[in-house]
Amino acid sequence: MRHLERFAVRDTRRVKWFAAPIAAALILILAGCTSQELRGYMPGDPGVTNHSDAFTNFWVNSWIILLVVGGITWGLIIWASVLFRRRKGEKGLPAQLRYHMPIEILFTVVPVILVAGFFAFTVREEAPVVSNFAEEEQDVKIEVYGKQWAWDFNYLPTSNTEYDSGVYYEGIQAQEIREPSEGGERGAATGEIDEAALPKLVLPVGANVTLDIKSRDVIHSFWIVDFHYKIDNIPGHTNTMSFVPEREGTYMGKCAELCGEYHSMMLFQVEVVSQAEYNAYIAELRAAGNVGSHGDDYNRNQNLPGTDVPEFNHESE
Structure with missing residues (x-):
């Protein structure tokens, strides 16, 4: 029992030692960000139109979500590459695993949620712009x-x-x-x-x-x-x-x-x-x-498709 308590205390200390520098680094990075960086390098200034800030927020939040997903993906790839690498002296193929249902479901459900979420938020932000005022x-x-x-x-x-x-x-x-030129020629x-x-x-x-x-x-x-x-x-x-x-x-x-x-x-x-x-x-x-x-x-292109049925002259010559 005492051994477990010591392990728990030691584990908590390790978390603190790792969390403290990470938190400090994040604070320094965010404090050093300019307003342009916080807006995802979107052009212009805040409040140009009644829609522009919403588009900026959608852009920034989308990148945050995608970076988190990318970080998890790369972390899993590196973790699997290190954990299941070929050790010295090993020969042949490692044990093969197939049809791991929890992972299959995860790899299906997460992309569907992401695509549906991006679609829903895109429609929400775009709909007021493409709609006419009364x-x-x-x-x-x-x-x-x-x-x-x-x-x-x-x-x-x-x-x-x-x-x-x-x-x-x-x-x-x-x-x-x-540039200016002589003799009437274009510079x-x-x-x-x-x-x-x-x-x-x-x-x-x-x-x-x-x-x-x-x-x-x-x-x-x-x-x-x-x-x-x-x-x-x-x-x-x-x-x-x-x-x-x-x-x-x-x-x-x-x-x-x-x-x-x-x-x-x-x-x-x-x-x-x-x-x-x-x-x-x-x-x-x-x-x-x-x-x-x-x-x-005044349109140059007057040959546009219409909805009328074309008329043909069926009289014989």
Whole structure:
């Protein structure tokens, strides 16, 4: 009995000696983490939209779970490799074990739980973004057209008349800055982009924004990097993205789907501004003559599949 008590005390001391340095190391590591590291190196700042922080948390927690699973997996692999290694003087194959039901069940149930859990949390975080605000709740509605290799934006009217609308913007692809040259020839490219010439999407801070995502030609992908969400532009189909921009600033956007020769030049900027600045920008577009919208009639690809039955002329010649 005394022997067991001594063993228990000794075992507790060993645990303490191992746990103390591990805990100290974890405290030092976490204390040294920057805000960017704690956010899983996700781009941007906290609170850019009403959804961006939820996406960041989902990303970080997913990595923590996967690292734990990976650590356990590698630990079991190393443990089995060491414990069941061939010893000196041993010959032949070790005793073979088959159909160990607890392990078989473990290897089946755990992956199913992980996949189901990731699926459920993905649906939970994604559903509010791809759902439309109710018509009476929409403050700003914009049609976003991807085209080779730029972007068009139609600012459509909504029931909220506090936000100006009824204008359009047509963008051009990113323009390279070139070095000065003589004789009228084009100078050498500097490798930099003229940001002032990039297509610009202006959004009012704090507004319920709905974007209808469309394409004029091929498949593109609309991605505002700091918003932590991307959505495809599909020819003949409309995808929806709804959010509330909560932090004023300028954010970079790009096409995330390989769409042709100048895909890398399909850039744009998003400016989140105050309501007054937003209305002033819409007034500038109206004064420039950009009244109305440029819808599907301006699409380059007009040969889209439909639901009508084709008509054939059966009359003989």
